[in-house]
Structures are given as structure tokens and as C-alpha cells.
Amino acid sequence: MDNSTLEEAKRLLGSCSSREIVSYCIIAFFSWYSLVLVYRLTIHPLRRYPGRISERLTDWPLVWYCIKGNRHVKQLLAHEKYGPIVRDGPNSLSFRSPEALKAIYGNNAHVKKGDWYLTLDISAGAPSVQMVIDQHQHALRRRVMSPAFSEKGLRDAEPLINATARKLCDRMTEELCRKGDWSIGFDLQQWVAYYGYDFISDLAFGRSLELIDCEDNRFVAPTLRSASKFLYYVGYLPFAALVRPLMGTSAQNYFPGQSAKDSLKYTNLANSRLAERIEREKKRKAGGGGAERKDTFHYLLNSKDPMTGKEFTVEELQADTSLLIAAGSDGVTLATCALLFYALQQPQIMHKLTTEIREAFPTWQDVRTPKLNGLKYLHACIEESLRLAPPKPSSLPRIVLPGGTEIEGQYIPAGTTVGVSHYVIHRNEDIFPQPNTFRPERWIVGDGVSAEQLAAQKRAFCPFGIGPMNCIGRNTAYLATKLVLAHLLWQFDFKIDGKLLGGGGRDLEEGRKDETEYQMYDWIIGFPNGPMVQVRSRV
Numbered sequence: 001m002d003n004s005t006l007e008e009a010k011r012l013l014g015s016c017s018s019r020e021i022v023s024y025c026i027i028a029f030f031s032w033y034s035l036v037l038v039y040r041l042t043i044h045p046l047r048r049y050p051g052r053i054s055e056r057l058t059d060w061p062l063v064w065y066c067i068k069g070n071r072h073v074k075q076l077l078a079h080e081k082y083g084p085i086v087r088d089g090p091n092s093l094s095f096r097s098p099e100a101l102k103a104i105y106g107n108n109a110h111v112k113k114g115d116w117y118l119t120l121d122i123s124a125g126a127p128s129v130q131m132v133i134d135q136h137q138h139a140l141r142r143r144v145m146s147p148a149f150s151e152k153g154l155r156d157a158e159p160l161i162n163a164t165a166r167k168l169c170d171r172m173t174e175e176l177c178r179k180g181d182w183s184i185g186f187d188l189q190q191w192v193a194y195y196g197y198d199f200i201s202d203l204a205f206g207r208s209l210e211l212i213d214c215e216d217n218r219f220v221a222p223t224l225r226s227a228s229k230f231l232y233y234v235g236y237l238p239f240a241a242l243v244r245p246l247m248g249t250s251a252q253n254y255f256p257g258q259s260a261k262d263s264l265k266y267t268n269l270a271n272s273r274l275a276e277r278i279e280r281e282k283k284r285k286a287g288g289g290g291a292e293r294k295d296t297f298h299y300l301l302n303s304k305d306p307m308t309g310k311e312f313t314v315e316e317l318q319a320d321t322s323l324l325i326a327a328g329s330d331g332v333t334l335a336t337c338a339l340l341f342y343a344l345q346q347p348q349i350m351h352k353l354t355t356e357i358r359e360a361f362p363t364w365q366d367v368r369t370p371k372l373n374g375l376k377y378l379h380a381c382i383e384e385s386l387r388l389a390p391p392k393p394s395s396l397p398r399i400v401l402p403g404g405t406e407i408e409g410q411y412i413p414a415g416t417t418v419g420v421s422h423y424v425i426h427r428n429e430d431i432f433p434q435p436n437t438f439r440p441e442r443w444i445v446g447d448g449v450s451a452e453q454l455a456a457q458k459r460a461f462c463p464f465g466i467g468p469m470n471c472i473g474r475n476t477a478y479l480a481t482k483l484v485l486a487h488l489l490w491q492f493d494f495k496i497d498g499k500l501l502g503g504g505g506r507d508l509e510e511g512r513k514d515e516t517e518y519q520m521y522d523w524i525i526g527f528p529n530g531p532m533v534q535v536r537s538r539v
């Protein structure tokens, strides 16, 4: 712009009242935004892909779904209506096939994690492993973390998790049961969540958060649920980059809604637990480094990358603390409760599963690996539960790198957000016949299932994600889920209390009407309610 044009602009502005200037700005903004909307529908590179008009125009529906917790439900309905590829944002595509899964999340995928990850655990002041977007940095971080999740790490973890599962049964007997009689009805999800937090905190920093034992500590469960909700939608706000620098500061207390405050409360709790753990480690080393229980932070505080010698910073450890508690606890809770929700509706499944466990372990003291891992029906029930209620139900966003990529034979341009929702692919009828039925037998070869069918199912089964950024705690998750189920079903008979709770309902939104389907509220992790059960202790 030359000087005379600038002078002219100043002269024009000078002759306008402030009211007129504001009006012109508003008109300019709306004209520009209208052009953007027209562009998105007409000449945008993704214009030919079908989807809801509101989602093709703006990202605001996504933010709303994240607040409501129904993003996975909306994704399934969209695929049912529009087919295998859906445009679920102005710049975003959703897929539902195993080929797309591999192309987007597999080892050779030409993508990076979406910016949404930058908002997760931001409060800690450093990224957690899950937030690291650069693939090489991420691989480095994983390498330093991996001893904690090695086979040896898992062997060390088993007695700790086992003791917590046992404690859950003891406490449930004391608090809920009358001798030889059925207990009062209670929401099983709440008790299993206490187990989830206790085992993961015990495992992570050698000191449990003690939700099972202490009612005063049970605020942690709703606080994390609320914090998750906040982090989920904030990360998808179209202006998230402006909000990020304020997160983790006291400014967060002034954000609207309780969930922002809860997010800060949760971070502070995780950080204080870590500080305490670091102190213990220092004392241990000062005292000559004697034996200490091998919790996850034993490994993290003493690990160095074998190739670069890198150690974790305190901020990185803080971020991983928040991540581990959230990632470890709620997934196991959901897998356990979904399984019991479905099995309780089909007595023959409940009977078969309970018999397998009770025959394998004559006393509760016998519940342990390797026998536990040999229980085929238990494993199949867990797979089926993770299929129908995958704890990360919606798409984990990935962005196509420069040069573009090919997915399902389509050229997808650079910068496009792509993803496969676990909830949607797990209900792909071409791979999982009668997808809404809980049928553990589909995971066992024989009885109508061929080895080829099983292999095809496994290619589409992804509750832990696939590829280099998948769940590092997968084996721990299976162990913790198997241990708690084995102890619960060994110790208690179960029955439904009145109305099962946790399923859909005719008064709920479209996609949530099926009373036999366990409902999740997707706030990064799927949060359930129920089932309402009664138990009777056998001993």
C-alpha cells in the first residue's frame, strides 16, 4: 500500500463516527465469513465428500458434540447415512475400514497428530508422551518410558494390582453386603472406578489415592471426568491456540463452567503426588538406595534413553503423571463395567464366565498369572467388551503431511484431518456380523468362526490404537481388567438391581435409544454410568 492510499484510508476513517467504524467491521467480518462458508461448500478440495451440512461448514458442531459427550454417536450415525467416507468437518474426513486404519495410524502413515493434542495435559508446563507431535521426539520419549511397561515391569506390577483388586472385594463385602444375603443395589461403575484410580496410582507412584478405603478421596473420580470434558472441547475450539497459553495458570479459574476449575484441581493433585514421589526417591538414594517397590516412577525417575542419555525433566514427569492416572484408570473401569453390563443381560454368558474363573482358581489366593492369561472365555469377553465400548470411542485426529496421502484409493490433500473412530469401525457390519450383539464367541475359532474371520476382525479391532503411537499400557490394561474381573466373579454372585441403568432409552437422542447398549459419554475417554447391581458374597 503506497502513502497516498494510506492517507486516503485515514481521511475516510477520520470522517466516520466510531459507531460507523464498528458497523463496517461487523459487515466486513460477516462478508468474509460468508465467503469462507461458500468456499467450503463449493470449491474446497473436500467438497465432493458427503456429510452433515453443519459439519461441512464449520467446526462448531464438533465442539458441541465434545461438550455433550456424543461425538462417537454422531460419527456412527453419519457413516450409516453417508457411507464409508464422511466429511465431518470443513477440513476433516472420517473413515471406517481396516485399510484406512492402517493408512492413518500404521507405521508408515504419512500423517502427524492433530493440534488437538497440544491442549492435553498442557497445565503441567511440558508435554506428556501422548502430546508429543513430532514422530522422532515421540519415539525418543517412548523409548525412555518403555522399561516401565516391559515384561519385567508387568511382573513387578502384578502383585500390586492383585492386592488392590482384593481390597476392592473386601471393602465391597464390608460396606455393601449382609452375611449370606444380597447386598443393597449399587452403581458398580463407581466402585470399579475406585479400583481403577487406586491400582494406577499405586502402580505409578507406589502410593494409592485410596478411593476404596477413604470416602473423602472419592471426589477424584468426578473431578477427572469433569476435567476431561474441559480438555476435550477446549482443544477443538477454532481459537484453541489463543486459549492454550492461559491453561494451567490461575486464569483457568475464570473460564466458564466448573470443568475448567476441576481440570486445574486435577493437575494440582497429580503434581503434588509426583512431588511426594520424587522426595521419596531422593531419600531412598540418600539412604544408600535400598530396595523399594518397583512402581512406574521407579523406572521413569531412573531411566535414561540408551541412545542419547536423556532423562525426564520434572515438567515432563508431571505431564506423564496426569496422563497415566487418566489413561490407566478409566479405560479399565469401562472395559470391566461394559463386560458385566452385557453379560448380566445374557445369563448363559455370565454362567460360563463365572464357571471358568471359579474352576481355575479354587481359592482367591490362587488368582494370578500365568493361569489367568490362559482363561480363553474371559479373554474373549474382554475383547467383546472393548469392541462394543472402546474407551477412546471417537477418532484420534491425524493431519496429512505435505505431499498428501492415499487412503482407500482416494488422494487426500496435505493438511486434511483424518481419522477412524474406534466405536464406528468396531460396528462395521462387513467385519463384525450382528455388530450390536455382545457375542464373546466371535473371538474364538470354531463354533462358526473361521481362522480367516478372526484374522479379519483383528485387523479392524483397535481399542488400544495401532502403530507407533498406540497404547503403551496395553498389557497392563489387560492384566488389571482380568485381575479385577477374576476377583469379583470369584467372590460374588451378581444380579441386576431393578433397572440395569447405563443402557440407552427411548427418551434419549437418536443413536442412544437401545436399552441393551451400554452408553458412554465421550470426554476423551468414554465415561459410563451403571450397571446397577446387587451382589452376594460367597465367603
Ligand code: HEM
Binding pocket: 129, 130, 131, 142, 323, 324, 327, 328, 329, 330, 331, 332, 335, 390, 391, 392, 396, 463, 464, 465, 468, 469, 470, 471, 472, 473, 474, 476, 477, 480
Ligand atoms: C482398557 C484400557 C485402555 C485402553 C482401551 C487404552 C487405549 C489407549 C489408546 C487408544 C491410546 C492412544 C491415544 C491417542 O493416540 O490419542 C492410549 C495411549 C496411552 N495409554 Fe492407554 N489405554 C488403556 C489403558 C492404559 C493403561 C492401564 C495405561 C498405563 C498403565 C495406559 C497408558 C497409556 C499411555 C501412557 C498412552 C500414551 C502413549 C503414547 O502417546 O505413546 N493406558 N491408550
